[in-house]
Amino acid sequence: MAYAAARAAIGDSEFDRDTAVVPRPGEPGTYDLALSPGWTIIQAVNGGYLLAVVGRALRDALPHDDPFTVTAHYLTASQPGPAVIRTETVRAGRTMSTGQASLYQTDDEGREIERIRVIAAYGDLDALPDDVRTAALPPQMPGYEDCVSSHDAPAGSGPVPGSTAIVDRLDLRLDPATAGWAIGFPSGRGDMRGWLGLADGRDHDPLSLLLAVDALPPTAFDLGIKGWVPTVELTVHIRCRPAPGPVRVSVTTRNLAGGYLEEDVQVWDAADRLVAQSRQLARAPRG
Amino acid sequence: MAYAAARAAIGDSEFDRDTAVVPRPGEPGTYDLALSPGWTIIQAVNGGYLLAVVGRALRDALPHDDPFTVTAHYLTASQPGPAVIRTETVRAGRTMSTGQASLYQTDDEGREIERIRVIAAYGDLDALPDDVRTAALPPQMPGYEDCVSSHDAPAGSGPVPGSTAIVDRLDLRLDPATAGWAIGFPSGRGDMRGWLGLADGRDHDPLSLLLAVDALPPTAFDLGIKGWVPTVELTVHIRCRPAPGPVRVSVTTRNLAGGYLEEDVQVWDAADRLVAQSRQLARAPRG
Numbered sequence: 001m002a003y004a005a006a007r008a009a010i011g012d013s014e015f016d017r018d019t020a021v022v023p024r025p026g027e028p029g030t031y032d033l034a035l036s037p038g039w040t041i042i043q044a045v046n047g048g049y050l051l052a053v054v055g056r057a058l059r060d061a062l063p064h065d066d067p068f069t070v071t072a073h074y075l076t077a078s079q080p081g082p083a084v085i086r087t088e089t090v091r092a093g094r095t096m097s098t099g100q101a102s103l104y105q106t107d108d109e110g111r112e113i114e115r116i117r118v119i120a121a122y123g124d125l126d127a128l129p130d131d132v133r134t135a136a137l138p139p140q141m142p143g144y145e146d147c148v149s150s151h152d153a154p155a156g157s158g159p160v161p162g163s164t165a166i167v168d169r170l171d172l173r174l175d176p177a178t179a180g181w182a183i184g185f186p187s188g189r190g191d192m193r194g195w196l197g198l199a200d201g202r203d204h205d206p207l208s209l210l211l212a213v214d215a216l217p218p219t220a221f222d223l224g225i226k227g228w229v230p231t232v233e234l235t236v237h238i239r240c241r242p243a244p245g246p247v248r249v250s251v252t253t254r255n256l257a258g259g260y261l262e263e264d265v266q267v268w269d270a271a272d273r274l275v276a277q278s279r280q281l282a283r284a285p286r287g
Numbered sequence: 288m289a290y291a292a293a294r295a296a297i298g299d300s301e302f303d304r305d306t307a308v309v310p311r312p313g314e315p316g317t318y319d320l321a322l323s324p325g326w327t328i329i330q331a332v333n334g335g336y337l338l339a340v341v342g343r344a345l346r347d348a349l350p351h352d353d354p355f356t357v358t359a360h361y362l363t364a365s366q367p368g369p370a371v372i373r374t375e376t377v378r379a380g381r382t383m384s385t386g387q388a389s390l391y392q393t394d395d396e397g398r399e400i401e402r403i404r405v406i407a408a409y410g411d412l413d414a415l416p417d418d419v420r421t422a423a424l425p426p427q428m429p430g431y432e433d434c435v436s437s438h439d440a441p442a443g444s445g446p447v448p449g450s451t452a453i454v455d456r457l458d459l460r461l462d463p464a465t466a467g468w469a470i471g472f473p474s475g476r477g478d479m480r481g482w483l484g485l486a487d488g489r490d491h492d493p494l495s496l497l498l499a500v501d502a503l504p505p506t507a508f509d510l511g512i513k514g515w516v517p518t519v520e521l522t523v524h525i526r527c528r529p530a531p532g533p534v535r536v537s538v539t540t541r542n543l544a545g546g547y548l549e550e551d552v553q554v555w556d557a558a559d560r561l562v563a564q565s566r567q568l569a570r571a572p573r574g
Contacts, residue, residue, distance in 0.1 A: 068568065073377070075385060090362065090404060091362050091401070128546050130545075132543075135542075232356060235566070237547075237549060237568050255561050257421055258412070258416060258418065259416050262524060262564060274542050277542070279522070281356045
């Protein structure tokens with residue numbers, strides 16, 4: 001697999017700058033930040049980016065550094081611009097701590113509106129034993145060089161139709177077998193697979209995996225359904241610190257029913273380890 | 288499939304009595320209750336029963352009746368006996384509302400200890416459109432009569448070793464292919480499947496599905512690992528009101544690594560609909 005050596009480092013990259021949170025003096029557990037316009041799809045701030053921002057505040061607030069399991073409820077649509085995160089340490093244990101956080105933005109009348117509420121358990125991934133007994137298999141897909149980059153496509157033609165800023169922040173290469181919808185031929189299976197790096201070459205870490213689990217186009221597109229697929233709830237488990245290089249992200253939807261669908265995600269690193277699993281409940285497009 | 292006609296009705300059954308919560312006068316959103324000793328495994332209160340109790344309080348507190356997605360973090364071990372649940376209405380929308388709840392018990396020094404924290408979205412399952420485009424398939428398993436009931440086993444040898452009260456509350460019949468561990472022959476695959484009803488014949492409803500997703504023996508047993516498998520976090524999506532009769536519950540673990548494992552659950556009703564999906568992150572037994 002050919003892949004450019006990392007240029008931006010973890011801690012000094014677009015992703016790190018755009019997820020920065022500033023502890024508010026005199027208010028422990030409260031963080032100020034600006035949601036970047038660089039991670040939007042159409043007008044909406046990407047849900048994975050939001051999760052990473054809140055995850056970063058929780059990392060600062062809790063005694064442990066690594067998200068083990070993070071659940072977010074998306075309450076109202078976030079806008080680029082100022083925001084505040086308020087965290088609560090629910091429980092601080094020896095090997096694991098539990099925290100809660102809400103991100104708020106202020107509306108035109110000066111009222112704080114809650115955008116997203118998160119509950120999470122953090123621990124230390126490096127302290128875990130080495131045992132691995134996985135029966136899960138990495139997704140079958142072509143190599144990085146044989147997948148379809150949105151940068152290869154003619155201007156305005158995809159593979160994320162109408163998408164905007166986030167495309168420039170990601171190095172996303174879709175498996176051609178799950179990219180047919182972009183030219184009018186969805187497979188109908190409800191699958192989406194791709195290689196995912198960050199455009200500036202920053203390697204993944206547990207925080208960017210929070211982004212990775214909600215960074216691919218909706219599986220609804222592969223089911224032939226167009227439109228907005230708002231996330232109600234997303235839970236991610238980070239199981240392992242990812243190896244350098246892009247990760248493989250596999251998303252499947254098996255049950256579209258009653259106007260809702262699940263998106264089940266596996267993230268595999270270059271060392272063939274299952275580094276993250278997530279599932280979200282989303283509202284199906286009306287179309 | 289032969290199955291006794293329902294004797295106990297939804298609303299008037301062991302499960303309903305044991306999950307009852309009483310609004311505390313003058314404290315809106317606060318509920319008193321007693322955790323029943325009838326849903327314990329060894330000394331521990333079953334996590335699915337706890338989820339149902341908290342889910343019932345949220346049903347009372349929120350403007351919608353049906354849990355759509357519920358996430359619980361298990362903080363400390365609950366004991367049978369008095370408890371209090373404090374709920375918060377996070378957001379009340381037209382078709383969906385979001386709530387949070389914590390269950391507390393009082394320790395010997397009179398301090399309130401938080402046992403479990405829940406965040407959930409509720410809606411109205413009966414208001415959903417009828418569209419179903421599922422590619423998921425029901426678990427392949429023998430019929431109800433050909434599965435193994437713990438009540439069929441010699442005393443003390445039943446498929447849930449050392450288990451106690453909850454066995455008498457459930458009508459659980461395991462697929463023999465996933466019950467070999469009980470006689471010393473785990474399959475090694477990490478699967479657990481069974482038919483699950485309530486012992487008094489009460490049919491399932493969305494609240495009892497919260498119990499169902501954590502009612503089978505741990506998949507770790509089928510991997511040949513004995514011991515306690517404490518849940519860190521469990522998220523369940525209820526997708527459809529279940530048809531009368533026992534449900535089929537399929538649990539799989541594919542990634543046991545770093546001392547943790549996921550348990551992925553599907554619940555199918557008698558009408559072959561996928562009525563619930565859940566995933567939990569649990570700590571693997573040390574053994």
